[in-house]
Structures are given as structure tokens and as C-alpha cells.
Amino acid sequence: MTDAVVTSCRPADGGSSAVPTVAGLGPHALYACPRWLEVLERGGRGPAEYVDGASPGQPPLGLLPVHLDAPTSSSRYAPAQLLRGLPAALVEQPWSFAGPVSAYHTDVPTVVAAPRASSAAALLRQAQRTASAEGRPLLVPYLTDAVAQVLPADLAGARLLQAFDCWHESEASSPEEYVATLPRKRRQALNRRVRDFVRAGLAAGVEPLREHVDVFARLVTNTSAKYGLASRPQAMAEHLRHIAAVYGDDAVLFVATDDRGEIVGAVLGLLHADELYLRMTGFDYAATDGSSTYFVLAYHQPLAYRRERPHRRVHHGTGLLYTKLLHGARPRPLWALLLGARTEGVDFAEINRLRAAELLEGLPAEMVDLAGGTLPT
Incomplete structure (x- = not known):
């Protein structure tokens, strides 16, 4: 997105909204926007709370919903699916979630007045503290690669490949x-x-x-x-x-x-x-x-x-990877981020290698090379 500040963040029909107003949000994905969060609120799928990353007395750094339990029964949001390949004790414990838990797409909107990387990290740490207060680790499902790339190593290290997000650019x-x-x-x-x-x-x-x-x-x-x-x-x-x-x-x-x-x-x-x-x-x-x-x-x-x-570009989402790449879309990985969980001994690099092979199985070599080139080495 090229807008310095995204202005189309409030519902078209006006009126009061359960979604907090955070002024000056920079470029962010549609499914992280207050407008989409308002759709979820009206459908009864609002989060337990919204975090803004701010220290006491300081202005908000962004906006991120936190769900103490998954608000959907979709199997694609079940820990058993997101965390497959991890030890059962880790998978089966109760989890909290950050992000909209909708549309298989999580961005972390931040304000343009503060650095993107540190603001996104502050929002995720605040969401983790909210989950920890309930005695739970935090899952951030389908996190965009653009966010994952700017996070510090202690946040981005425990991440699992989930899908490839397709954009026609x-x-x-x-x-x-x-x-x-x-x-x-x-x-x-x-x-x-x-x-x-x-x-x-x-x-x-x-x-x-x-x-x-x-x-x-x-x-x-x-x-x-x-x-x-x-x-x-x-x-x-x-x-x-x-x-x-x-x-x-x-x-x-x-x-x-x-x-x-x-x-x-x-x-x-x-x-x-x-x-x-x-x-x-x-x-x-x-x-x-x-x-x-x-x-x-x-x-x-x-x-x-x-x-x-x-x-500027068209979002085609996940799935049907061959069809989307054939018609000119370009892939970017989506991740599940694990925060506050005991992941000692988990070889995330090897699990992600196997997941990439699974997602790309059967594709022509040029498509495998295109998608594989977006993954960290």
C-alpha cells in the first residue's frame, strides 16, 4: 500500500463502533483494518480485548485483537492443524489467539508516527501478557511475512509455515x-x-x-x-x-x-x-x-x-496455489507464531522445510522455485 496513512478505516454507515479508534494507522491489510474488525463484531465474533501496545500515559502504537479462545470452529484455526508436528503436550494445551482469527490472514497495524518494527513487537508482547494472565501461551495464526520479517529474533524464532498467500501485482x-x-x-x-x-x-x-x-x-x-x-x-x-x-x-x-x-x-x-x-x-x-x-x-x-x-494489486488468498500462480499471482508465506510456549528442542527449520515441500508438492519446478525463494534460509 502506498498511502502514508490509511483513511478508510471506519464503517461506511457511521454510528458507534465497538472497535477502538486509533488515529494515524499506517498501511495495513484489509483483514486487520478496523472496518473488518467491525464486521466481526457485528457477527458476534469480537475479541476479548484490543491491545494498542502503549505504555501507561503514552499514545497507541497500533491495534491488535486478542481472543482468549478461538472464536471459530474452523479446522484451519485448530491448534492440531496449526501446530501439527509438534509434541502433543504442546499442541493440546489451551491457547489464546491474537489477530482477527478470520480470513486466514493476520497483519499488525501500527501508527506511522512510531517505528514499524518496535511498534509491532510491542503489540505482540502486550497480547502475550494478556494471554499469560490467563495462564496460556499465545498463537498468532496466518501472520504475514511482512510482519514476521521485522520482528526481533525472540518473537520471530518460533514460527511455523502455514500457507502461501497469493497476490497479483x-x-x-x-x-x-x-x-x-x-x-x-x-x-x-x-x-x-x-x-x-x-x-x-x-x-x-x-x-x-x-x-x-x-x-x-x-x-x-x-x-x-x-x-x-x-x-x-x-x-x-x-x-x-x-x-x-x-x-x-x-x-x-x-x-x-x-x-x-x-x-x-x-x-x-x-x-x-x-x-x-x-x-x-x-x-x-x-x-x-x-x-x-x-x-x-x-x-x-x-x-x-x-x-x-x-x-495496485489483487489479493487472491491461500489455496489453489497452482491455479493462482499460473495466472500471474506471486506467493508470500504465512506463519503461525508461538509466544510464551515451551518450545525447547523443537526444530522449527526442519518442520518448515517439510511443510514447504508438502505445500509445493506436484507444482512445476519454476513455481516451486518462485515460492521457495520467499522462505528464510
């Missing part, structure tokens, strides 16, 4: 400009996918989320069911209404419509500072199978949207 101002930079075979393949979409009788567009909450909720539920995930349209619609209210015009749907004008596929995009985050997808598979709709909505349309709402 092309400077192209349109999908056509981006495709023109690619080798001939990849250029032909991407153009063929656009033609598949058109031949299927579909059209692409951009719509405000607030105008299509119920339709999108049904499509997301449909996609969740395809992949064996439980999701109810009513609960999903409520979550999406919170997002629409908090983000206003910054919550958009990249949509595919059929010849009747009905939305048969959509990808949610959230604009934050000069970045676009793709949040979730939903499809009517009877109408979209074989049409390359996912590609058009997740890769083609976000670049086309730069003409209307300029943004």
Missing part, C-alpha cells in the same frame, strides 16, 4: 495489457477462456454487493456445498449484509449474468486503500460449467475494474 491497467505481456502459449490459453465465457452466452459486469446480497448468499451456499462445507443462506446473507453496511461502495461483486440478466456467478471484491481483496465466490454450476466463469470473474474482471477504481 501486475502494473497493467487492463486485462488486455496484462495478457499482452505473457508468452504466446499462455496468452492464447487465457484468450481462449474469455471466448469460452462469451460462447456460453454469459456477460461480465460489476455490481454493488448491497443490491444483491440474497442472490449472492444462495450462490455462495451452493459453492460451499459442492466442496463439502456447511453454509446456510440466511446466515451467509446476514454476514454479507454486515459487509455491505460497513464497506459501502468498497464492496463490489464481479458478476456473470445469463441471457435473461440473472446473476449465475459472482466473486466478492473488497477495496482497501489501493488494494483489492477477493473474498468469496458463488456459482450456479448448471449455468456456468465449462464457461471459464471463475477465471473471468477472479482474474480478468479485477484487472478490467482498474479503469473504474484504480488499485
Whole structure:
């Protein structure tokens, strides 16, 4: 992010918020922003407390939520998953958590008036003290590599690789400009996918989320069911209404419509500072199978949207690593940080080597080299 101070930190619908106001927050990720924390508060997933890293009588250094217990039943946030490979006694003890515990992405927002590294460290140490007061060590799941790299060794040493976070960082101002930079075979393949979409009788567009909450909720539920995930349209619609209210015009749907004008596929995009985050997808598979709709909505349309709402890069998140790297995304590691735990004798370097091999298994050599080059040696 290029903004010296991120100004889009408060809910679009105004009103009081349970999230503390910290003036002068510097560049930070969407899922660490007070706006996303407000979405979680409205959904009943607020933290036990927020820490600001400040010494008594001093101004806040940033903002970090602390959960005494995980507020989600997602298996990807379970210590058994985050800490796999560690001794059972370490894994099975009660843990507290820092960060939003949402979206598999934890940043540590700090104010621009104080040094980034020392401020992030102060926030994490304060969060650790909060957990220690409850007799628990602290887990910081899915911490961004940008934060991990600036932490002192006593904080960053006990970290476990969790996933690769994917960002599309092309400077192209349109999908056509981006495709023109690619080798001939990849250029032909991407153009063929656009033609598949058109031949299927579909059209692409951009719509405000607030105008299509119920339709999108049904499509997301449909996609969740395809992949064996439980999701109810009513609960999903409520979550999406919170997002629409908090983000206003910054919550958009990249949509595919059929010849009747009905939305048969959509990808949610959230604009934050000069970045676009793709949040979730939903499809009517009877109408979209074989049409390359996912590609058009997740890769083609976000670049086309730069003409209307300029943004520097697109966040594609974790998972489907081959697909994301194939379409030009670049990986960065995400970590689980362990603070206040007894980790003597744990070979973090070896565990992370094995985890990297697991995550990169089956990828072409050039993709393995690209992702492996982001890991500490």
C-alpha cells in the first residue's frame, strides 16, 4: 500500500463502533483494518480485548485483537492443524489467539508516527501478557511475512509455515495489457477462456454487493456445498449484509449474468486503500460449467475494474496455489507464531522445510522455485 496513512478505516454507515479508534494507522491489510474488525463484531465474533501496545500515559502504537479462545470452529484455526508436528503436550494445551482469527490472514497495524518494527513487537508482547494472565501461551495464526520479517529474533524464532498467500501485482491497467505481456502459449490459453465465457452466452459486469446480497448468499451456499462445507443462506446473507453496511461502495461483486440478466456467478471484491481483496465466490454450476466463469470473474474482471477504481494489486488468498500462480499471482508465506510456549528442542527449520515441500508438492519446478525463494534460509 502506498498511502502514508490509511483513511478508510471506519464503517461506511457511521454510528458507534465497538472497535477502538486509533488515529494515524499506517498501511495495513484489509483483514486487520478496523472496518473488518467491525464486521466481526457485528457477527458476534469480537475479541476479548484490543491491545494498542502503549505504555501507561503514552499514545497507541497500533491495534491488535486478542481472543482468549478461538472464536471459530474452523479446522484451519485448530491448534492440531496449526501446530501439527509438534509434541502433543504442546499442541493440546489451551491457547489464546491474537489477530482477527478470520480470513486466514493476520497483519499488525501500527501508527506511522512510531517505528514499524518496535511498534509491532510491542503489540505482540502486550497480547502475550494478556494471554499469560490467563495462564496460556499465545498463537498468532496466518501472520504475514511482512510482519514476521521485522520482528526481533525472540518473537520471530518460533514460527511455523502455514500457507502461501497469493497476490497479483501486475502494473497493467487492463486485462488486455496484462495478457499482452505473457508468452504466446499462455496468452492464447487465457484468450481462449474469455471466448469460452462469451460462447456460453454469459456477460461480465460489476455490481454493488448491497443490491444483491440474497442472490449472492444462495450462490455462495451452493459453492460451499459442492466442496463439502456447511453454509446456510440466511446466515451467509446476514454476514454479507454486515459487509455491505460497513464497506459501502468498497464492496463490489464481479458478476456473470445469463441471457435473461440473472446473476449465475459472482466473486466478492473488497477495496482497501489501493488494494483489492477477493473474498468469496458463488456459482450456479448448471449455468456456468465449462464457461471459464471463475477465471473471468477472479482474474480478468479485477484487472478490467482498474479503469473504474484504480488499485495496485489483487489479493487472491491461500489455496489453489497452482491455479493462482499460473495466472500471474506471486506467493508470500504465512506463519503461525508461538509466544510464551515451551518450545525447547523443537526444530522449527526442519518442520518448515517439510511443510514447504508438502505445500509445493506436484507444482512445476519454476513455481516451486518462485515460492521457495520467499522462505528464510
